[in-house]
Amino acid sequence: MASERTLGASIGGTVAATRRLVRTPGAGPLLVLVPFVVLLALKPILPAAGIVWPATIAVPFIDWINVVVDAFRKHEIFGAFTVKDVTRAIAYGIEWPLDIMEGLLAGGFKSIGIPAIPWVMIAGLAAVFGWWLKGWRLALLAGGCIVYFAIFDKWSLSMVTLSLVLVAAPIAGAVGVALGVVAVKWPPFERALRPILNVMQSLPHFSYLIPVAVFIGVSHRAGAIATILFAIPPMTRLTILGLKGVAEEVREAGRMAGCTHWQMLFKVEIPAARDSLMLGVNQVIMQCLAMVVIASFVGARGLGQDLLLRLQSLRLGQALENGVAVVLMAVMLDRLSRALSEKQPERRPEGPFWRVHPYLVAGAAVIAASIVASQLTPYAQTLPRSATITTAPFWDEVVRVITTTLYDPLEFIRGDLLVHVLIPLRTGFQWMPWIAVAALVGTIGWRLAGPRLAATAAGFVCFIALTGFWERASITAYMVFFALLVCLLVGLPLGIWASRTARRTRFVQLLCDTFQTFPSFIYLIPVIMLFQVGDVAAISAVVLYAWIPIVRYTVFGLRGVPAETIEAAVTAGCTPRQILWKVRMPLAFPEIMLGVNQTIMFGLFMVILAGFIGTKDLGQEIFRALTFADAGKGLVIGLCVAFIGLAVDGLVTEWSTQRRRQLGLA
Amino acid sequence: MAEPILTCSSVWKLFGPKPRSFMGRHGGAPDLAAILEEGYIPAVRDASLDVNAGEILVIMGLSGSGKSTLLRCLARLIEPTAGAIVFEGQDLLKASNRELTQLRRHKMGMVFQHFALLPHRTVLQNVAFPLEVQGIDRRTRENRAREMIQLVGLEGRERYYPRELSGGQQQRVGIARSLAVGPELWFLDEPFSALDPLIRREMQNEFLRLQNMLQKTILFITHDFDEAIRLADRIIIMKDGIIEQSGTATELIENPETDYVREFTKDVARDRLLSVATAMRPAAAGEATHGEVRADSTLADVAPQVIEAERPVAVVDEKGELVGVVDRFRLVDAMYSDRS
Incomplete structure (x- = not known):
């Protein structure tokens, strides 16, 4: 009896002491580890x-979602058609712009006997467009x-892809802008x-x-819809950012000029937010x-x-050849x-028509010349197979040489990395009870911003545990x-x-920009080439893709240190090493943590x-x-991934x- | 005295969760302690003023004094919490959105501190913008815009984009735009504060030149007392949302009503502001004088002559008639009387 009371008291005391320590601002940051370690x-x-939530009692989120999805799919409107029909x-509505665009760029319209645009014209117009935008290099x-x-x-192949992008991007852009404006x-x-945007942007591709497959089926147009859905969130976000960034004075100038609401939106706000919106278009x-390859799954x-x-x-050479084309397109x-x-916007020069509108004239010239050329020779219309070059044998050879010379x-x-490092690490991650992880995340959140952040972050972890996917999630976490x-x-x-x-x-930034342009799927090609399949291959792909932000933010943070500081x-007599570690790094x-x-x-x-x-x-x-x-399962797992990301993101941001506020940088 | 064209009486602007009901609870005139205690921010408190036709009224105050908020209330860019604003007999606060739009399209113009030009439009298109939103056809509005551009001395720059112009030039575009509709009431919100001192001076002269030609009714905001003195017919000094004092520059300097106004007017170059008339005394009968000066000259203009003169100097009015005399002691006294 007495000993029980002592035990209770001591536990109570420990909890109270821990709480005090964790909430004291001066207490060592390592104290947030206490509940985790305990x-x-x-x-x-x-x-x-409390270690791994058993699958048998997992909260059946999947079934719930599937019930909803199913009911929704079969739900009849006016007893005439179902949501799925809608x-x-x-x-189908998206099918005809896709068809028209594809017909223009590649296939032609056989039923009415109109051929596709000759390839020389597309190349010429692309060049004129580049010239108009930035000069001859871009041309x-x-x-x-x-x-x-x-x-x-x-x-x-590439014209089909281009036509998909040219149809999907404007639709996604328009929807994104509309949502942002509202x-x-x-x-x-x-x-x-x-x-919703936060979750959508953290959901894996x-x-x-999966929902697209469920509601629309598997087809080219389903791929287009998935692509559109995926591309909407950043446009909405940048529209909101851009419109909110319009200076209050500019808005007032519009009101004082007597703009109506619509004039305000279309003549003042949207044009003034142009930079942000155009970034959104990009x-x-x-x-x-990024969805080009992935959408082909549907x-x-x-x-x-x-x-x-x-x-x-496993035709790696041909895959690489395609990869290069995707990269060039990107x-x-x-x-x-x-x-x-x-x-x-640029001031128009004055003078004769061709001087005022040089790009229009050049464009017209390209069109005329290529029509003439395609009449003269079929080579200007479409290159026959015999006139094309394939690089696949070359890439095959590259693959062969690399895999043989680098075999050892x-x-x-x-082998060794897997056995001696990765497997122990994976075991370690799997060994951690979910309740400890939730406690860790919650304590950090509490210490940073109080109960709300603690509850959100720990809530994310609990969700993952309760779905019954904890072990899978811990493998994901270990690889990342x-x-x-x-x-x-x-x-x-x-x-x-x-x-x-x-x-x-400049050099490193160019490197980062270039690598970031590559659609993510492309990184799988060299990885499969070198490591085939498995954890090492997956981790290599992640490294190849994810090294960019850390470099970018490190450079940005270090260069952002005020020159005066x-x-x-320097005047205090620091060596370069001391400047780096005592001034610039702290x-x-x-910023570096944002990169992480x-x-x-x-x-x-x-x-x-x-x-x-x-x-x-x-x-x-x-x-x-x-x-x-399986829409329910897809969504639940997607949410698991998104929640890992959002938990980390919430805490780090x-x-x-x-920290930046403390340092007077924000 | 001209008729007031804009009258504002007991205008309040409080920022906070429910300012209207708060005002109601305190009988429409809460004291500062109550406002702060309940977490409201008093931007403008009980401001009353008249703007007379054809005058330049300058509202002067430091940042946070509520001058910009007051201006925005008068233009109803911000909704005042309480008070009445009457423009040409019409209650602005009761005007519908449609009426307000019409008023702004035809009777009001505004110039902004950071110019607020539309970056995607040329100079010409910017100036023509207020006419464009009225639906005026292109030829008419561009002709009118060209006139305005000429008026502010930017001819030849019609096709430029704002980013290609200097700050002073951009503000000229802002001025041209605000004048394009031929407003009766012209608001200028710290129009020259973002400019370099030399350019600022130039723009002030330009402003006076325009006003000489156009004779608008003007509400001008500034935080620069020297600018206020140079431009104003009347000055209103604001502090913490309250109008401290209003009057001509001379009145403010000669008779500051509060310590704040006194503090402000202390460092003014009085010699450039005060006229000889403020320093002269009546001439004694048959008093010997040495030379003469005009009564409406500034003290600075006549100082060398008066100080060099061995005897008092005669002061004459515009008709050349003797109105008094001034000597070096009176001159110095007038210039430095506040330093005692």
């Missing part, structure tokens, strides 16, 4: 459900990419929209595919391209589908749309964690090196994609869900904001 130590006496009708790039597609026998004009809508296009045709088929049959569209967003070191990495370590090991020194001079910064350190650290955060986000996206090459984590489950068109 729970780890208590693992042997924890109930089994969604399919919308999908060369845009025209060159189109010529590449023609010469290297990727014409019809959100800005009507705050309750924004409050409702914001968390595949989560978008984002939309890049999101569309039937989108084009380069992506071809790439996927060849990858699945680079071309990225540079063009970025130039469009940077283009400022690769085998070493594959290890990849993050590698990224830090590579990215931090690279970032520090790059921040030393303006030249290096560095001058003060000041740049909040982004790397984790990128990593989560990639690790799910890597489910394609045989991991045992959430990615694999989501692939299964896709195969069986909060910390970084607070």
